[in-house]
Amino acid sequence: MTSAHLAPVPVTVRVPGKVNLELLVGGLRPDGFHSLSTVFQAVSLHDDVTVVEADDWGCTVTGPLAVGVPESGDNLAVRAARALARVTEIDTAVHITIRKGIPVAGGMAGGSADAAAALVACDRLWELGMAREELEEIGADLGSDVPFLVAGGTAIGSGRGERLAPVLARGTFHWVFALAEGGLSTPTVFAEIDRLRADRDIPEPSPTPELMGALRSGDPTQLALHLRNDLQEAAIALRPGLQEVIDDGLEFGALAGIVSGSGPTVAFLARDHETALDLAVALTASGAVRDVRRAHGPVHGAHVIPGPVD
Numbered sequence: 403m404t405s406a407h408l409a410p411v412p413v414t415v416r417v418p419g420k421v422n423l424e425l426l427v428g429g430l431r432p433d434g435f436h437s438l439s440t441v442f443q444a445v446s447l448h449d450d451v452t453v454v455e456a457d458d459w460g461c462t463v464t465g466p467l468a469v470g471v472p473e474s475g476d477n478l479a480v481r482a483a484r485a486l487a488r489v490t491e492i493d494t495a496v497h498i499t500i501r502k503g504i505p506v507a508g509g510m511a512g513g514s515a516d517a518a519a520a521l522v523a524c525d526r527l528w529e530l531g532m533a534r535e536e537l538e539e540i541g542a543d544l545g546s547d548v549p550f551l552v553a554g555g556t557a558i559g560s561g562r563g564e565r566l567a568p569v570l571a572r573g574t575f576h577w578v579f580a581l582a583e584g585g586l587s588t589p590t591v592f593a594e595i596d597r598l599r600a601d602r603d604i605p606e607p608s609p610t611p612e613l614m615g616a617l618r619s620g621d622p623t624q625l626a627l628h629l630r631n632d633l634q635e636a637a638i639a640l641r642p643g644l645q646e647v648i649d650d651g652l653e654f655g656a657l658a659g660i661v662s663g664s665g666p667t668v669a670f671l672a673r674d675h676e677t678a679l680d681l682a683v684a685l686t687a688s689g690a691v692r693d694v695r696r697a698h699g700p701v702h703g704a705h706v707i708p709g710p711v712d
């Protein structure tokens with residue numbers, strides 16, 4: 403029997419979403435991006451991305467959060483796989499299946515996560531053995547958050563968010579995410595922050611020592627005091643209902659509530675696992691949000707798992 407009779411063997415990669423513990427936005431750069439200083443944390447809401455050799459490039463998106471994700475060549479995962487094939491001169495195609503557990507256009511880097519996963523999955527499928535740093539470099543051209551979703555954990559992002567440095571973070575933090583109806587466009591949120599602070603001085607952003615201290619302590623009450631997102635003001639200006647969601651979560655016992663990235667997902671930090679459960683139940687019962695998800699962080703970046711998971 404020749405190998406032509408064997409079914410192609412798929413590779414599945416699990417990739418986390420992210421929350422920005424601190425997102426400080428500097429000025430607009432000549433290339434249209436803003437200089438950033440951010441501290442990312444990878445959280446256990448995840449997508450599973452499966453790649454398998456195929457005659458043509460293609461993509462299928464499944465799961466309850468699949469609505470709105472393109473299944474064409476525009477899908478960031480397909481673009482990532484093709485970019486890796488180009489760089490390594492591979493001339494076979496893959497079909498990619500994405501099972502979405504990260505909200506779409508929700509400020510949790512769902513699209514960048516799928517690109518990161520596609521890079522790690524194709525690296526394994528094609529037996530390239532590339533270093534994580536090489537995959538991060540290819541990923542940076544596809545989206546500012548892609549390198550972090552390859553790396554995972556907790557890290558500082560600078561430049562436009564793509565330049566990473568590790569952060570010492572102790573312990574596990576418990577999060578509750580309030581999902582909103584519909585997404586927010588990242589460029590629109592950045593344009594809104596430019597409009598809102600047109601008359602303000604914008605300092606060059608750098609990570610705050612207080613946040614670093616809170617992460618070293620592993621104490622969620624300390625971390626809660628130092629969460630900050632400069633895009634929150636813009637996200638709330640575009641979606642005024644988000645302030646109410648934050649207020650509700652605080653009333654239901656969250657230590658802190660913050661818009662995740664460019665929103666409109668709101669991230670609540672809970673004291674512990676039990677409090678997170680109570681908070682999730684209360685937010686769900688309030689009916690004020692589309693859906694609620696619990697997660698913990700930090701978790702690993704994109705990594706191969708045993709098989710497609712239903």
Ligand code: C5P
Nearest residue numbers: 434435436438545546562563588589592
């Ligand atoms: O890199 P990514 O694809 O996530 O960026 C999407 C858009 O968000 C960019 O085209 C830009 O409008 C905005 N952005 C920005 N500054 C950054 C990152 C993103 O203005 N540092």
